[in-house]
Amino acid sequence: MVLSMDPVKKCLFPVAGLGTRFLPVTKEIAKEMLPLVNRPIISYGVEEALASGCSDLIMITGRAKRSIENYFDRSFELEELLKSRGKMDLYKKMVEISELAEILYVRQREPLGLGHAVLCGERFCRDEYFGVILPDDVFLGETPILSQLLEVHRRWGGTVVALEKVPRDEISRYGVVRSEDMGNGVHRILDMVEKPRSDEAPSDYAIMGRYVLSPAVFPLLAEGRVGAGGEIQLTDALRRLIGSEPVWGYVYQGRRFDCGTQKGWLAANIQLALEDPELREVVLDSIKGSKNF
DSSP states (O other): OOOOOOOOOOOEEEEOOGGGGHHHOOOOOGGGGGETEEEEEHHHHHHHHHHTTOOOEEEEEEETTTTHHHHHHHHHHHHHHHHHOOOOOOOOHHHHHSSSSSEEEEEESSSOOOOHHHHHHHHTTTTTEEEEEEEOOOEOOSSOHHHHHHHHHHHHHHHHEEEEEEEEEGGSSSEEEEEEEEETTTEEEEEEEOOOOOOTTTEEEEEEEEEETTTTHHHHTTOOOGGGGGGGOOOHHHHHHHHBBEEEEESSSEEEEESSSSSHHHHHHHHHHHTTTTTTHHHHHHHOOOOOO
């Protein structure tokens, strides 16, 4: 297969996870719709994709994810109510949300892992490179993190994954790489392993939730090999891709908030609220007024 180096326009969002860490609230509400300060978690990833030049967004959803579709759809009753009450700023904001991008939805019928979720998007991306954003990881930076990976892809070609150096006692939560440092944050990836024990990890560099992937990953995922946790792991397919195509890692420039756990989500809300001039004093006053502080 000969692939062009045309701009990457498509981005997958695997959002079919059950959100068990947030039960019972996620029994019917998508965890991606939990608020991060004043908007849902998923909106940060969508805006990152758009700011990185992607125009076609594909949501890989599950049964309980209709709230995501509803959020990005028009709500005519609400819009008319806001207009009738003269709340034109809110009305315009509601319309803007529905006009952000072309968003398609694909159902992942079985929870078979991240690799399987990516495979569900094959018919949209089988002939071109594409982005993947895991919304649980909220990134903030002067340059969007996906855009940073796309710049590496433009310069070096091939697949690119976001890297972060993590403490050894957390390493077993991630896919971890063995790599050659090429300078300026770029690593040539030589091997990778999903969720290794800390004493078996090949390095301290872990893969975070941003990817630029070659469509050559699809036939590898289609083999259906089961990896860590009894799931089809994207990391395992990328490991088999190494050697036939270049796979790069990039130590991104910015901040990451892990909103996939209750502690991480709460910490992200507090930290971002403290950085908001209108909310900072609310947080500080609440802390001061607590009997536990």
